[in-house]
Amino acid sequence: MTFRTYPEFSTHYPLVLTTIMKRPVRMYPNEIGVVYRNHATGEYFRFTWMQWYRRVAQLANGLRGELKVQAGVPGEPGARIATMALNTHRHLELYYGVTGIGATLxxxxxxxxxxxxxxxxxxxxxxxxxxxxxLMPLLEGIYDQIKDVVELVVYMSDKPGLPQTRIPNIVEYETLIARQAETIEWPTLHEDVNATLCYTTGTTGQPKGATFTHRQLYLLTIHMMAQLAIGNTPDHDIADGLGTRLGEGAVPLLNTPMFHIHGWGQPFVAVYSAQKIVLHGTFTVQGFCELVEREKVTSVGIVATIAAMLLEYPDLKKYDLSSLVRVSVGGGALPLGLKRKLEALIPTFRMSSGYGMTETAPTIVGSFIKKTMVHLDRDETDAVLVKSGLPILGVEVEVVDGEGKAVAQDDHAVGEIVVRAPWTTGQYYRDPEKSAELWQDGWLHTGDIAKVDAEGYIRAISPSPTA
Known part of the structure; x- marks a missing residue:
């Protein structure tokens, strides 16, 4: 007996970002999925998951048809589509519309x-x-230096019409997508097609481009989601009524700029989790507080400087921020004193630290309480949560000396953080020399210095020059 097998739908089913995008539309088509507040005007825009998905489909149709954007193949990225954008619904649409047709965002x-x-x-x-x-003034200021490369500019605004500009080849986003069909047959992509290109900050020389495939970003997403499932709540937090797991009911505020290392992965995790996504354009203290109160935001990622701004905001107590339960801090060390002060002011949430860099997409380390530590008191668990943390699921991390040997776990010996993970960049885009420096002996070398304590918790003590 002969029969046909379908590896493309079973053993080799492609891990692609369109799978992430389709889930909330299938599960909750008529539920509000995306809320955007214009930080300049205070105006709100709300989209059901189906409305948002149709806009993504229109965008993809416009890119592939009218704009003739070419898809990539494994090893050869498709057309690079740039965004100069803040945290808006349109930027979220671009995350999936561009990558969904095989181009590189x-x-x-x-x-x-x-x-x-x-x-x-x-x-x-x-x-x-x-x-x-x-961001048009920024673009106009550099246009003469890029006009031989950039062939078309697409203008995005909540107000209809094009601006007065000297840029000749410019079209309006809303007009572009309005001309397109709301349905689409998404192309069948190989999971190793490149999806994104993220550049480092270039503090040591020119920025370097880290590439990430669909497979890598899909694996990053599901491992970040799985990591939440193994978190342990300290006994003292349970006694205080904290530690609730909200699942799909969580309401994340995407605070980390989406132009910065995939917004710490939240544009993927929140969509796949079918959680109502709140977007604020860019951070303002007043806008943050208004959104948390109005939309009942439950989780957010911030840097320590934003935590300090919240702590110093004189009108903070005027807002009901009690819906917040989880605040992740990255981009640098979380000072213990800052954590304690802000949690005392808003006692419903807990802050924890993490570590990553552009080349790791970024998440590789996060701080959480081990199951053997849940009995510790508040001061002891706070001291743990301000450390960079432990490798998240799916990641190998070591802190090594100059000979490549793991340093002693005594919280004194220092070494370099090296990492392996399915979502670390395989190489820098068009930069073989720097790629050779990045990867040595099968490990990605971060250039960051750290210590490791007896429980295996990593404490990064120097920032990465490329983070």
């Missing part, structure tokens, strides 16, 4: 110097660039 870090922004655009060879209205 290049979220430009608009906090780089103008010189470095120009370099990344030219190095990536971005043919199409999507830009927010608030």
């Amino acid at each position: 290049h979220p430009i870090n608009v906090r780089l110097s103008a010189q470095h922004i120009v370099y990344t655009i030219r190095h990536a060879q971005d043919k199409i660039l999507f830009v927010d209205d608030t």
Whole structure:
């Protein structure tokens, strides 16, 4: 008896970002999935998952048809599509519309110097660039240096019409997608097709481009989701009524800029989890507090400087922030005193630290309480949670000396953090020399210095020059 097997739908089923995008639409098509507040005007925009998905489909149809964007193949990235955008619903649409047709999304870090922004655009060879209205002055200031590379600019704004500009080849986002069909037959992509291109901050030389495939970002997403499932709640938090796991009912505020290392992975995790996503454009203390109160935000990722701004905000107590239960801190050390002060002010949530860098997409280490530690008192668990943490699921991390040997776990010996994970970049884009420096002896070398304690918790003590 002969029969046909279907490895493309079984053993070799591709791990691609369209799978992530389709889940909330199938599960909750008529539920509000995306909420965006314009940080400049205070205006709100709400989309059901089906409305958002149809906009993504229209975008993809426009890219593939009208704009003739070419898909990539394994080992050869598709057309690079750049974004100069903040945390808006349109940027979230681009995350899936661009990658869903096999092109490469290049979220430009608009906090780089103008010189470095120009370099990344030219190095990536971005043919199409999507830009927010608030960032048009930045684009106009560098346009003469990129006009021989960028063939088309797509203008994104909550207000209809194009701006007065000297840029000749410019179209309006909403007009572009309005011309397109709301349905799409997504192409069958190989999971090793490149999805994104993220550049380092270039603090030591020119920025370097880290590439990530669909498979890598899919694996990052499901491992981040799985990591939440193994978290342990300390006894003292249970006694205080904390530690609730919200699952799909969580309401994340995507605070980390989506132009910065995939917004710490939240544009993927939150969509796959079918959680209502709250977008704020860019951070303001007043806007943050308003959104948390109004949308009942439960989780957010911040840096320590934002925590300090919240602590110093004189009107903080005017807002009901009691829905917050989880605050993740990255981008640098979390001071113990800051953690205690902010948690005392907003006692419903707990802050914890983490570690990653551009080349690791970024998440590789996160701080959580081991099951053998749940009996510890608050001071003891706080001291654990401000450390960088432990390797998350799916990651190998070591702290090694100059000979490549693991340092003693005594919280004194120092060494370099090295890592292996399915989602670490395999190489820098068009930079074999720096790629050879990044990967040595089968390990990605971060350049960061750290210590390890007896329980295996890592404490990074120097920032990465490329984070």
